[in-house]
Amino acid sequence: MSFKENGKWWVSPSNYDESVVSKFNFPEKIEFLDTTLRDGEQQPGIIFTKEEKIEIAKRLDKAGVQRIEAGTPAALAEDAEAIKEITSLGLKADIYAFVRNMVKDMELAKSCGVDGVIAELVGSEHLLKVGQRWDVDRAIKSAREATTAAHEMGMKVTFFPADSSRADLNYLINLVGEVKAEGHIDSLALVDTFGVLSPEGAFHRVSKLREAFPGLPIECHFHDDFAMGVSTSIAGLTAGASVVHTTVNGIGERAGGTPMEPLALALEAMYGQSSGLDMTEFKELSKFVSKCARIPVSPTKPVVGDKIFLWETGLPSNLWLNVKDEDPLIMLPYHWSMVGQQMPELLMSKKSGIRNVEYWLEKLNLSVPEGKERDLLMAVKELSLAEHRTLEEADFRKLVAQINAQ
Numbered sequence: 065m066s067f068k069e070n071g072k073w074w075v076s077p078s079n080y081d082e083s084v085v086s087k088f089n090f091p092e093k094i095e096f097l098d099t100t101l102r103d104g105e106q107q108p109g110i111i112f113t114k115e116e117k118i119e120i121a122k123r124l125d126k127a128g129v130q131r132i133e134a135g136t137p138a139a140l141a142e143d144a145e146a147i148k149e150i151t152s153l154g155l156k157a158d159i160y161a162f163v164r165n166m167v168k169d170m171e172l173a174k175s176c177g178v179d180g181v182i183a184e185l186v187g188s189e190h191l192l193k194v195g196q197r198w199d200v201d202r203a204i205k206s207a208r209e210a211t212t213a214a215h216e217m218g219m220k221v222t223f224f225p226a227d228s229s230r231a232d233l234n235y236l237i238n239l240v241g242e243v244k245a246e247g248h249i250d251s252l253a254l255v256d257t258f259g260v261l262s263p264e265g266a267f268h269r270v271s272k273l274r275e276a277f278p279g280l281p282i283e284c285h286f287h288d289d290f291a292m293g294v295s296t297s298i299a300g301l302t303a304g305a306s307v308v309h310t311t312v313n314g315i316g317e318r319a320g321g322t323p324m325e326p327l328a329l330a331l332e333a334m335y336g337q338s339s340g341l342d343m344t345e346f347k348e349l350s351k352f353v354s355k356c357a358r359i360p361v362s363p364t365k366p367v368v369g370d371k372i373f374l375w376e377t378g379l380p381s382n383l384w385l386n387v388k389d390e391d392p393l394i395m396l397p398y399h400w401s402m403v404g405q406q407m408p409e410l411l412m413s414k415k416s417g418i419r420n421v422e423y424w425l426e427k428l429n430l431s432v433p434e435g436k437e438r439d440l441l442m443a444v445k446e447l448s449l450a451e452h453r454t455l456e457e458a459d460f461r462k463l464v465a466q467i468n469a470q
Contacts, residue, residue, distance in 0.1 A: 065336035073333035073398040080336065090337055091306040096324060097131035097283065098124050100353060101146075102162045103321050104311040105135070109359070114146040116356040118153070123352060124312075125155040127345035129324075131307070133182055136162045137172045144176055151177035160222070165203075165210040170217060180220030180250070183211055185243075187225020187255060189235050204239065208247035215248035222283060223249040229256040229269065229286075237276045244277065251281040251307065256296065259289030259319060263299035270303035283307035286322050288314055293322035294330060301337070312353040313361055313368065325350065325367035325403065333398055347404035373400050373408040376454055378417020381410045385419055412455040414448040416441070424460055432467045440467050 067077045078084065101117050104110065112120070117135065124132050132155070137144035151159045158179040163169035165185045173181050185207050186192040192203055211221045223243060228236050240252060254269055261269070266286070273282050284300035284307070286293050297308045314323030325346045328339035350368035354361045363371035373396075375381045380395070387394040388408070400407060410416075410423050421441045425431060432440055443463045448455055 065332075068393070069333075071393075071399055072402060074393040075334050075397060079334050085336075088302045088335070089304045090301055090335070091304055093306065094301060094331065094337060094339060095130040095307045096328070096339065096341060097133055097160065097307055097309045098129045098311065098324060099133040099162075099285075099309050099321065100124070100311045100315065101135050102133045103309075103317065104315040104353075104357075106317045107315045107320065107357075107359075110315060110357045112356055114142050114149070117146040118149050120312075120353060120356060121150045121155065121157075121159075122153065123345070123349050125153075125157045126342070127349055128341040129157055130340060131160060131180075132157045133160045133162055133309075134176075134178065137176050138163065138169055144172065147176040147178065151179075158220075160220075162224075163210075163214075165207040167210050167213045170210055170214040170219070173214070174217045174219060178219065180222060181214050182222045182224050182253070183207070183214065184224045184226055187228035187236060187239065188231035190230075191227045200239065204242050207243045211243060211247035211249060215250075220250045221248055222251045222253055224253045224255055224285070226255050227257045228254055229261045229265070230258065233269070233272055237273070240273075240277065244280070249280065251283055252277065253283040253285045253309070254300065254305070256284075256286040259287035259292065261286060261292070261296045263292065263295045266296040266299040267303040270300045270305045274304050281306050283309060284322075285309040287316065287319065288322060289319045291319070293320075294327045297322045297327055298330065298335065301331070302335075313350055313357075313359075313365070315353070315357060315359070323366075329367055329398065329403060343402055344404045367403050373405055374411055375408065376411035376413045376420065377415040378420065381423070382417060382419045384408060384410070385423065412444055412448070412460055413453075414445040416444060416448075420444075425464070428457065428461065430461070430464050432464060436467050440464065443467065 067080045068074045105112050121132055134147040134150045135143045137147055147161055160180045160182050161173040161178045162182045163173050165183050185203055214221050270282055282305040284297050284305045286296045310324035311321040312324055314320040328341045331337040331339050347368055350361055363369050375384055384395050410420050412420055418441055421437055
């Protein structure tokens with residue numbers, strides 16, 4: 065792949081400069097674990113029904129998501145039932161349950177038929193002692209017993225030390241080492257519970273964990289409190305992590321989790337790394353999750369927003385009309401079809417130019433007397449300014465009629 069792929073994207077050549085890419089240590093294969101049904105639902109106000117969870121899981125699988133975290137079976141009987149139904153669908157994705165490091169949670173997860181568990185334990189000394197009021201020996205004992213039980217039941221175990229991004233690194237390595245030695249860990253999640261990693265910090269911590277535990281896959285579960293979730297996840301992958309945890313639309317606790325859509329697209333276009341996902345499904349998947357969550361998607365949200373392929377200002381509208389048939393990527397970072405969006409459109413407002421007016425006249429099969437296009441443009445600007453909005457088709461037709469009646 066390169067910085068310019070015809071019909072796909074056109075990004076900066078500096079992204080692919082040898083002096084840049086030589087510093088990367090991407091894994092051979094990157095996998096996505098989607099946690100919309102668990103961490104996404106932890107966003108205040110989001111409540112998914114069992115039926116919605118099942119349909120979201122189907123759509124995630126259709127989009128090629130490799131792992132689906134289907135929920136927390138201990139939270140509610142209906143959640144456990146939803147997980148059971150999801151595991152019975154025969155999806156291509158591996159299905160995981162989120163559990164505490166308790167044997168009874170592992171037994172419940174097994175009864176739901178999952179492939180693996182995300183086994184949570186508080187991973188920082190301060191949060192364990194002050195928040196949970198446990199000592200470290202109790203935590204380690206619980207994790208050893210629970211992870212061993214999960215392994216003996218035939219489930220994969222992702223060890224999930226919460227707040228491990230803020231833990232003293234030596235403390236974290238010792239904690240993981242003791243659980244790994246006498247319990248069982250198939251992969252280790254670096255958990256940025258409060259979204260406090262910088263990209264450089266993420267690269268450093270993943271690198272140190274890989275040094276401490278050679279051969280143990282590292283996963284990135286990062287939050288977006290500083291709007292760094294995509295950046296830190298990519299940084300973790302460049303350090304050799306092989307799995308990223310994401311949510312559709314970036315929903316989740318506080319500012320949300322790492323959004324799946326821009327992360328996958330950035331990996332493909334800006335780093336030349338395959339996500340394994342069918343990005344053409346992103347727009348419809350985003351709309352469906354938004355509907356189920358009862359939370360609208362920002363119209364300018366990267367990748368999935370309704371208005372990211374629209375122009376109403378005169379100069380970019382003129383530029384778009386000049387390039388769209390020759391090479392639309394001259395005016396775009398990536399092609400709209402990659403992510404299931406529609407071809408760019410021109411809108412009409414006080415910021416528009418004469419080409420916008422000409423475009424709308426042609427699109428709607430309308431006309432005004434020769435030389436009156438400028439009068440129509442000024443009428444558009446005045447109405448848009450007076451009403452503080454972009455104009456609709458009905459507005460434009462009315463203005464054309466007024467010009468023609470003069």
